[in-house]
Amino acid sequence: KNEVEQSPQNLTAQEGEFITINCSYSVGISALHWLQQHPGGGIVSLFMLSSGKKKHGRLIATINIQEKHSSLHITASHPRDSAVYICAVNSGGGADGLTFGKGTHLIIQP
């Protein structure tokens, strides 16, 4: 079973700061997902990646397969970025669902 660890667990920052959230996992994977969850439960998929780096607007996700580590970066953070960010990994085969981290609770203060 893959173990997914996220850090930090909680992060409070000022508007405009550069944010980094980390995710490490224990077993090789076929894909890693970064998800955003707002209060009330809705989850939005931000990235799915298996190598390298992806960028979408102010969000950047990187993954290092050898080190079993991924980072999610937010540039020029804004209060609307406040949410729980969840890392989830698919350990292969597509049939086992995902293993989720516990999430990083991010608060961006104006």
Next chain:
Amino acid sequence: DTGVSQDPRHKITKRGQNVTFRCDPISEHNRLYWYRQTLGQGPEFLTYFQNEAQLEKSRLLSDRFSAERPKGSFSTLEIQRTEQGDSAMYLCASSLGTGSSDSPLHFGNGTRLTVT
């Protein structure tokens, strides 16, 4: 594309009652997942369908839990003889997958179950 919809949004039930939740995935998605999330935790995998076939069940899914996807479209998750420990957010997600590859998951807003 109306996204993944779940019904109801909230359900309050008394211990011992049966409850059923429904998930309508994105229409062309062949894969459908159920997850459970308790407060402060990440979601936990419950079960997975590819079309109408239930291919994987977590050990978390006791014999009180049953899920169906009869025509490969919508899915239902039933919990019999509910217990207070079943109180959680039940999330449904869908994707378009072939073989070992999967498109990004699309999540519903979840059904929050409270067992009193």
